[in-house]
Amino acid sequence: MMDYLSAGDTLRASEAKGLLQRHSSHLGMAQRHLDAILIIGGALVMGRFYSTAIGLEWQVLYGCLGWILYRAGAGTSNFYGSWRVHTLARELSRVGMLWGLVIALVVTLALFAFGRYHHINGFLLPWGVAVGLGMLFYRSALRVCLHRLREMGFNIRRVAVVGCGTMADRLIRDFEAAPWMGFRVAGQFVTRHTLQRESDSPSERLARLREVQEVIDYARSGKIDRLYITWGMNREPDIRKLIEALSDSTVSLYLVPDLLVADLMYSRIEPVNGVLTVSIYDTPAQGPSGSLKRIEDIVVGALILSLIAIPMLVIALAVKLTSKGPVFFKQKRYGLDGRSIEVYKFRSMKVMENGDKVVQAKRGDDRITPVGAFLRRTSLDELPQFINVLQGRMSIVGPRPHAVSHNEEYRGLIRGYMLRHKVKPGITGWAQINGWRGETDTLEKMQKRVEFDHEYIRQWSLLFDLRIIFLTIFKGFINKNAY
Incomplete structure (x- = not known):
């Protein structure tokens, strides 16, 4: 054996400095308790400063609702696992994104379900900021203490x-x-x-x-x-x-x-009547994770649709008045597990190609209408797909759906191509915000897109979805490859 430690590192020394080691599993439990105290207790404390705007029953309701949503998201992202395997920066970013999503969901409920508009500025936003800062502070402090103890030889x-x-x-x-x-x-x-x-x-x-x-x-x-x-x-x-x-x-x-x-796709261990099996090609879109992603799609999709309803009406009128044909183009695509689905888009071409042979749009393509060219450059032609999201055919984040003919062509050319259908297709995706969108006129371009799709499926989490949605605002709408 190639030794890295001195011969004096004995079991007795390990036991002497193993106090935290033997109790490391309690750190996760302590985190849960601290988070619950911050979220629920923070709502009650903030309520004292905003007592004229919100009653005690609303403080308790928002506090408990915030904790339930946060705990659900934390459970699917392994927030309370070992701290040894993640950097502090990564942990703080994950906490901030999850808590930001929770506040967004609570605000959405306050607006559309409870009709309490005055609760937002009068309580929810100050509470959200205070609790978020508290979470970041205590996690940073605990990390600093643990790092210092490890430098001293403990834990x-x-x-x-x-x-x-x-x-x-x-x-x-x-x-x-x-x-x-x-x-x-x-x-x-x-x-x-x-x-x-x-x-x-x-x-x-x-x-x-x-x-x-x-x-x-x-x-x-x-x-x-x-x-x-x-x-x-x-x-x-x-x-x-x-x-x-x-x-x-x-x-x-x-x-x-x-x-x-x-190189496995979302591999995990699964017991089958007491026999442990290792999945080779599997999907994250099942069980609690699948339910959480569906809730994400419904809440975020409904919120976005409510904001873009009027712009969609304007676009529909522009499409109808400037060229002959229907407003929507219904495309046959492969959905989850390779099942055929219909995907909606605003019509951007004079022709309606949806058969065994589909020619991808090229720069300067004469099939594209003037309005369609603008819609394609800005990705506004994709907006009707939020309807597909609420129908359950698509997700907000996932691999972009390709034409059926392209799927059949590339599945024989690219290893693991069809594995991208282990999740629902998305309106935006990891490949798209990394620049791999538009025409795939070479095999290498499609291989790169599939590579990023596989990476997304392997690394899927609620926070990863939120990161992609956020980056789409800056990188996903307008791109040099969109035409």
Whole structure:
């Protein structure tokens, strides 16, 4: 084994500085309580300053409603998991975005459900700002305290990595590059079997040769808290031996997928009548996450439709009065799980191509009407798709829907192309705000778009959706590739 810690790092030293480590699971519980106190208690405190504008019953209602919505969003985004794996900046941005969404939803309810317009400036916005600042402050303070304790040697996890290769090297580099996570690399095991299959220069690694039994003996010695196994599936017998042998130890054992698994689509572990299975190609649009995304679509979609109703009426009149044909163009597209759906757009062309052969619009295309050219450049032709969102056919955020003929063409040319249909198509998407929109006149352009679609599905969360919606305001409407 290649040692990184001195021989004096014993189990006794680990126990002496492991007070926070043994109680780290309570930090998540403490966060939940602090958030509840800030949100509900903050509503009551702010109510004392705005007692003439809002009664006690409304303070309690808004406070409880805010906590329920925030807790629902936090549950799907793993807010209360380990703090070791996220930077402070990322955590604060996630908290700010989620709380901002909660306030937006509460304000929407106050306007359209309760009809309490005077509650917004008189209570909701000051309460939202105060609670948001409180959340950011206490989380920052806790992080600073934890980082300081880890620098002093408290709350440290000693880890070891079994195997060599890309995943093992990446793990070690990440641990050593981020000491704030509180992980200290105790060493790396490279067995003879691994050396023969994965190392190009045996002489450089002879000092690290070990048998599987030596890995087991070292793990049982109490010098490490976590053991990460990066062997591939070809080492199943040795992996099983390690798992069984260390079942009577206190070491936390982790299996790290190899490069094959790194390319999986939203992989997760799912029990089937007691048998653990690993999903290969799956969708985040199910269970609580799917319900939350649907609520997001309904609330945000209804709010946006109420704001754009008059502009849509003006556009409809402009389309009807300046060219012959219907106002809307109904396109056949693939929806969730590849099922055929109808997608609405304002008609921007003189022709209505929707068959087996669809020619993408090009710059200066003579099929495009003058009004249609403006609508396409500004993406206003997409506005009727908010109706599709409320119908449940589309989502506000997701991979853009392609023509059926294009789907059939590219599914045979691009590996994993149809996996983009594991979620509902969206009005805006991760690929579009990164500049991959418009005509895909080369295979490379479509490959890049699909790559970003896959990244969106793998990383989906409510906050990721909100980030994309926010960026769409600045990057999604007008683009050099939109024509």
